Amino acid sequence: MSADPGFWILQTLNALQLSMLLFLLSVGLTVIFGLMHFVNLAHGALYALGAYVAATFAGVAGYWAGFIAAPIAVAALGVLLYWGLIRRMRKSGPMSQVLVTFGLIFALLDLTRIVWGDIAIGIETPALLSGRVSLLGVDYPTYRLFVIVLGGVIFAALAVILSRTQIGAMIRAGVDNDDMAACLGINVEKMFFAVFCVGCALAGLAGAVAAPLLSVTPGMGLEILIPTLIVIVIGGLGSLQGAIAGSLIFGFVQTFGAVLAPQLSSVLIYALLALVLVTRPAGLFPAKGA
Amino acid sequence: MFRHNPLRYGTLALLFAGAVYAAFAAGYFGLEILIEILVLAMLVLAIDMVAGFGGMVSLCHGALLGVGAYAYSMLAVKAGVAAPVAMVSAIGITGALAWIIGAVCARTHGIYFIMATLAFGQMAYSYIFETPVFGGDDGLGGIPRLDLSAVGLDTMDSRTFALFALAALVLCYLFAVAVLRSGLGRSLVGVMQSEQRMRALGLVTWRVKADVFGLSGLIAGLAGAISAQHILYISPGLLNWTVSGEALVVVILGGLGTLVGPLVGAAAFVLLKHQVSEVTPYWHLVTGLILIAVVMSRANGIYGFIEDRFAGRLTAKARKSPDAAVPAKEAQNA
Numbered sequence: 001m002s003a004d005p006g007f008w009i010l011q012t013l014n015a016l017q018l019s020m021l022l023f024l025l026s027v028g029l030t031v032i033f034g035l036m037h038f039v040n041l042a043h044g045a046l047y048a049l050g051a052y053v054a055a056t057f058a059g060v061a062g063y064w065a066g067f068i069a070a071p072i073a074v075a076a077l078g079v080l081l082y083w084g085l086i087r088r089m090r091k092s093g094p095m096s097q098v099l100v101t102f103g104l105i106f107a108l109l110d111l112t113r114i115v116w117g118d119i120a121i122g123i124e125t126p127a128l129l130s131g132r133v134s135l136l137g138v139d140y141p142t143y144r145l146f147v148i149v150l151g152g153v154i155f156a157a158l159a160v161i162l163s164r165t166q167i168g169a170m171i172r173a174g175v176d177n178d179d180m181a182a183c184l185g186i187n188v189e190k191m192f193f194a195v196f197c198v199g200c201a202l203a204g205l206a207g208a209v210a211a212p213l214l215s216v217t218p219g220m221g222l223e224i225l226i227p228t229l230i231v232i233v234i235g236g237l238g239s240l241q242g243a244i245a246g247s248l249i250f251g252f253v254q255t256f257g258a259v260l261a262p263q264l265s266s267v268l269i270y271a272l273l274a275l276v277l278v279t280r281p282a283g284l285f286p287a288k289g290a
Numbered sequence: 291m292f293r294h295n296p297l298r299y300g301t302l303a304l305l306f307a308g309a310v311y312a313a314f315a316a317g318y319f320g321l322e323i324l325i326e327i328l329v330l331a332m333l334v335l336a337i338d339m340v341a342g343f344g345g346m347v348s349l350c351h352g353a354l355l356g357v358g359a360y361a362y363s364m365l366a367v368k369a370g371v372a373a374p375v376a377m378v379s380a381i382g383i384t385g386a387l388a389w390i391i392g393a394v395c396a397r398t399h400g401i402y403f404i405m406a407t408l409a410f411g412q413m414a415y416s417y418i419f420e421t422p423v424f425g426g427d428d429g430l431g432g433i434p435r436l437d438l439s440a441v442g443l444d445t446m447d448s449r450t451f452a453l454f455a456l457a458a459l460v461l462c463y464l465f466a467v468a469v470l471r472s473g474l475g476r477s478l479v480g481v482m483q484s485e486q487r488m489r490a491l492g493l494v495t496w497r498v499k500a501d502v503f504g505l506s507g508l509i510a511g512l513a514g515a516i517s518a519q520h521i522l523y524i525s526p527g528l529l530n531w532t533v534s535g536e537a538l539v540v541v542i543l544g545g546l547g548t549l550v551g552p553l554v555g556a557a558a559f560v561l562l563k564h565q566v567s568e569v570t571p572y573w574h575l576v577t578g579l580i581l582i583a584v585v586m587s588r589a590n591g592i593y594g595f596i597e598d599r600f601a602g603r604l605t606a607k608a609r610k611s612p613d614a615a616v617p618a619k620e621a622q623n624a
Binding site for chain 2 (some may be wrong): 002035039085088092094095096098099100102103104105106107108109110111113114171225229230233237263266267268271273274278281282
């Protein structure tokens, strides 16, 4: 099987698709950490919530309504969380933040169960993307290609914003040294709030994108949390390059590990994480300030 | 350094009396809950040792408990080793593994340490889950309990087994106190407060961390061997990171770095879990909200809160030495 180039192309596409999904999630988490030094474990729960909102809206008004509603709804929840919890936890140590957001995971998990029930919800891929596309001699579902392209576009957009615009420069300054940035007249708190909301919206978007691929269950947030954390720790907390590199490493190791060495595949990624942490304790591409 | 104070002695006596009373008064289901509390109490002691006194917040102790359980079961069931030998070997194996994990992770700090321990824990979980010898997803059954008929005890009886588990917990507690009071334990607190300074004093800091991590692994291994004997069946779910996460929550809710607090937390947590799940299936929501409330109140857990109040009243006139206070949990983890 391994001699067939189609097989390699197919697996590469699968790996890319997984990577991009993880990228959408991890980029929000990593930038929130880089800018605010805030560890938000509830990011996975926000993603699950996005998937549920998308599924609900998709049932009423079609997939694209859910695709748009999910990031908005999750960002709105992010605003509430920010004012209610996160702003007060800003100055406490990482330990308390981990615990508060751990409590939040529990609470949100059961809230989704109360509202949407325990049964997995399936959602249809939109008609526009439901077919298959022939690419380099391989038939590949259009929707999965769409996920890859979407991840690429968002990476490019974020990369341009962060490196070429004034807001990006302000964010980078904030990540580097928030006290100094504040002295230079940047409203770090406000910027922080905005970045948090964008991070939440991206988590909601990831949920909406993942909904047709995986079934929507209350536990999906907890399932994705560990891979997301692995991605940002391998990549290095707080940097965009880290998030994309970590996502790609995770996606490829996971996908090719599962095909080439099924017995080892799940151990492999953890072994890789341990190796990275031991040799480069701050990840591969740590943000300068973090 | 760890110190007892009147409140701690009082709480310990109360807990012990409560456990003994429960062991004699409770029915079958009550005894099951009691043993569950005792096993969790051993696990949280192990975590508090490293997290509360070394700043090493570990997410792999659940997996270490699982390793202890699997090591005991594999030796007793598959290799046919006598139960006492299997138990001692299981404790030794877990301790050795914990020492290695501690040594490897000692370089990392804060959130990276948490992630590194998580990685090792999940590695053990995946390995056991996917290796056929360990029974995979089906787990292992037919695990024997320690045979104490030589001294006239029948461990197959739930009451006797509960008392046996209680004795093990008392042993673990005394062991943890002895370690924390020794030179090693004192050095560990020093490393937590300023690793650089301790290194400058000539201490090999990674060794201190690894040694205490290994010693706490011994407790986790014993908890695992007892947990396997309790249920008489084990599955890989025992090693999953959520077990560690839950135990860590218990440590925090109880009071990090107080040893006594986590014991109170373990009892409260298991009882609350059973109470709430009788009323509503959504006990996670209740636990989550309590957790958020406790952390946001900035108290050091339930017990820490009581202790602060109590100590505050006692020392209103004469100020006690500051190191008798609970070590602040925030600064060292940064």
